[in-house]
Amino acid sequence: xxxxxLKNLTKIYQxxxxxxxxxxxxIKDGEFLVLLGPSGCGKTTTMRMIAGLEDVTEGEIxxxxxxxxNLQPRERGVSMIFQSYAIWPHMTVFNNIAYALKIKKMxxxxxNETVKKVAKMSNIEEYLNRYPSQLSGGQQQRxxxxxxxxxxPKLFLMDEPLSNLDAKLRVSMRTDLKEMHKRSGATTIFVTxxxxxxxxxxxRIVIMNxxxxxxxxxxxxxYHDSKTMFVADFIGSPSTNFVDVKIISKDxxxxxxxxxFELPIDDKFNDKLHGxxxxxxxxxxxxxxxxxxxDEEKLFDIDVVLVEPQGSHSVIVGRLLSKQIKxxxxxxxxxxxxxxxxxxxxxxxxxxxxxTEKRIC
Amino acid sequence: xxxxxxxxxxxxxxxxATMLIAILIPVFxxxxxxxxxxxxxxxFPRKFLPRTSFDLEIxxxxxxxxxxxxxxANNEYELLIQxxxxxxxxxxxxxxxxxxxxxxxxxxxxxxxxxxxxxxLTYKKDxxxxxxxxxxxxxxxxxxxxxxxxAAGWTIIISLFFGSLAGYSIARYxxxxxxxxxxxxxxxxxxxxxxxxxxxxxxxxxxxxDNTMIGLAIVYSVGNIALTAWxxxxxxxxxxxxxxEASYIFGASKLQxxxxxxxxxxxxxxxxxxxxxxxxxxxxxxxxxxxxxxxPTLSLVxxxxxxxxxxxxxxxxxxxxxxxxxxxxxxxxxxYINQLWGEVKL
Numbered sequence: 001x002x003x004x005x006l007k008n009l010t011k012i013y014q015x016x017x018x019x020x021x022x023x024x025x026x027i028k029d030g031e032f033l034v035l036l037g038p039s040g041c042g043k044t045t046t047m048r049m050i051a052g053l054e055d056v057t058e059g060e061i062x063x064x065x066x067x068x069x070n071l072q073p074r075e076r077g078v079s080m081i082f083q084s085y086a087i088w089p090h091m092t093v094f095n096n097i098a099y100a101l102k103i104k105k106m107x108x109x110x111x112n113e114t115v116k117k118v119a120k121m122s123n124i125e126e127y128l129n130r131y132p133s134q135l136s137g138g139q140q141q142r143x144x145x146x147x148x149x150x151x152x153p154k155l156f157l158m159d160e161p162l163s164n165l166d167a168k169l170r171v172s173m174r175t176d177l178k179e180m181h182k183r184s185g186a187t188t189i190f191v192t193x194x195x196x197x198x199x200x201x202x203x204r205i206v207i208m209n210x211x212x213x214x215x216x217x218x219x220x221x222x223y224h225d226s227k228t229m230f231v232a233d234f235i236g237s238p239s240t241n242f243v244d245v246k247i248i249s250k251d252x253x254x255x256x257x258x259x260x261f262e263l264p265i266d267d268k269f270n271d272k273l274h275g276x277x278x279x280x281x282x283x284x285x286x287x288x289x290x291x292x293x294x295d296e297e298k299l300f301d302i303d304v305v306l307v308e309p310q311g312s313h314s315v316i317v318g319r320l321l322s323k324q325i326k327x328x329x330x331x332x333x334x335x336x337x338x339x340x341x342x343x344x345x346x347x348x349x350x351x352x353x354x355x356t357e358k359r360i361c
Numbered sequence: 362x363x364x365x366x367x368x369x370x371x372x373x374x375x376x377x378a379t380m381l382i383a384i385l386i387p388v389f390x391x392x393x394x395x396x397x398x399x400x401x402x403x404x405f406p407r408k409f410l411p412r413t414s415f416d417l418e419i420x421x422x423x424x425x426x427x428x429x430x431x432x433x434a435n436n437e438y439e440l441l442i443q444x445x446x447x448x449x450x451x452x453x454x455x456x457x458x459x460x461x462x463x464x465x466x467x468x469x470x471x472x473x474x475x476x477x478x479x480x481x482l483t484y485k486k487d488x489x490x491x492x493x494x495x496x497x498x499x500x501x502x503x504x505x506x507x508x509x510x511x512a513a514g515w516t517i518i519i520s521l522f523f524g525s526l527a528g529y530s531i532a533r534y535x536x537x538x539x540x541x542x543x544x545x546x547x548x549x550x551x552x553x554x555x556x557x558x559x560x561x562x563x564x565x566x567x568x569x570x571d572n573t574m575i576g577l578a579i580v581y582s583v584g585n586i587a588l589t590a591w592x593x594x595x596x597x598x599x600x601x602x603x604x605x606e607a608s609y610i611f612g613a614s615k616l617q618x619x620x621x622x623x624x625x626x627x628x629x630x631x632x633x634x635x636x637x638x639x640x641x642x643x644x645x646x647x648x649x650x651x652x653x654x655x656x657p658t659l660s661l662v663x664x665x666x667x668x669x670x671x672x673x674x675x676x677x678x679x680x681x682x683x684x685x686x687x688x689x690x691x692x693x694x695x696x697y698i699n700q701l702w703g704e705v706k707l
Contacts (some may be wrong), residue, residue: 053606072608072609072614074612079610083603086606088626089626090625098614098623099613103611104612
């Protein structure tokens, strides 16, 4: 069952700046959905329109089948965690969490009970009488989470809630948020520009770019079955290596050819590539799909620029036809005496249309 | 290092001391003058601290009392008056020496000297004599205090109401002519109140608001609305809009949000603005002279008293009366001002 539905959603700022361009999206009940994209792609605007903080220029938003376009934020039954936490500095932690409950005119005992419960879940019980300025960033973040949980919402909105935390805390908060989602079962929309955060949290990821949706899918679909060059580039660290090639046909066999190599293409792609013979396309290799090889089997050599050790593996930065190529290897540990490396494909690659940047196969 | 530190510290404290002296000596001068009796005002050399009592010598001579007072400068008794009229003594003691006694008390004490020997008496001075006199001899002094409070109160209300609305809209909304409006607000402050007082008087007369405190407050507000808008807009800008949005999300209406979130956060700024408004209204005498001469404020009354009276001790008493409420007001709001400087965390 659809919990939230966006139909043809459009946002235009100041009459001519198109921020969101006709988005359609359906979110299932209890799903953890991540809106992912670079800054300025419209992910936060989308979330703010769902929350009711931003007017909708065109299109419709349905929550549980009910049109909410003209409802005030407080009438939508949503809860939100803000990027700046937005906890009120002139109230104690207790009053911050109890704010929404007091407005609902809950009884004092019930408020006490609820606040204690969510404070315990967020590990901030001992700080209830403190002011936010007396707390660390991580504790403030927990207060914001506790406040959002206290109202027991049907829909959680999280606007880059982890971006102000240091790297270690971010990873542990990530786990906490995921656990919280499992426990509460509330539908959650999470906005981030951090692809590893998105991959580890999401049931489904929505990748946005310049106001449109590039691809919707599970983290694995997004990674292994990227539909566009943008997605292949944005997801994965290091990102996908793109190589310009030309499709040529020799004796009924297709090859990808450029100045550095000639790669035979699997026959199963023949149908899809039929119209691209003698045309330029873009090959995308994930870093782990380019592997070190022996000199006999190699597809091409790269000029090694530098090696970034990551402990368990190394990222080798090289050049092919004056374009940067990054591959992941656990064999090369440093670049002493290494000038060039022979590389081959492991047979897994994306082929993109050069014009539309859409995936061919 | 040590000597350099010493020089820095010495210079610092010398600077502070100079500042303190420059401020405190005039304050001390008029506070002490306000408790002088008339006799002490014309004392020369002037005494550093006011007297709290007078040593008197009474002698019975030729069927008259000779009243002398001990002059510490010359270390001898100085003859003041000769009389046997108790009313004259009572009035003299009261007016010149600030000693409040009735005729019977004076006669009882003085008659002891009829035995032939001079007698020596010590009478306590009434330290608040000048203050009481100021209110009793100045026309409408009591009314003028009420007027001043009214004018200051209205100025605070008017300039806070309009100024904070302007400040909020400048901080939170985009509209055509916004930058021009902010500039215009500052231009308004360029005109001294006195300069616009005459044309304002014409307006006020037409609106039947001349010689009223509301009319006066409207004129004071002209400059203060601009200042308030200026201060509050920067305060509102400083309040992260997500704090208000969070309140909407968690169930509050716009009004509830303003009351529970925005207003408390902007409160120190409001306090600072009300202090500026208060001081502008409370300290002004020239605009009041033009606009409200027949219904004067305290500062106008004191201005006139200093200008026309030879009794400097009465003017000093008036000045202390004028400064006290301002001091009290400032001390009450001092914590909020500190907050504005970021000293006390919310």
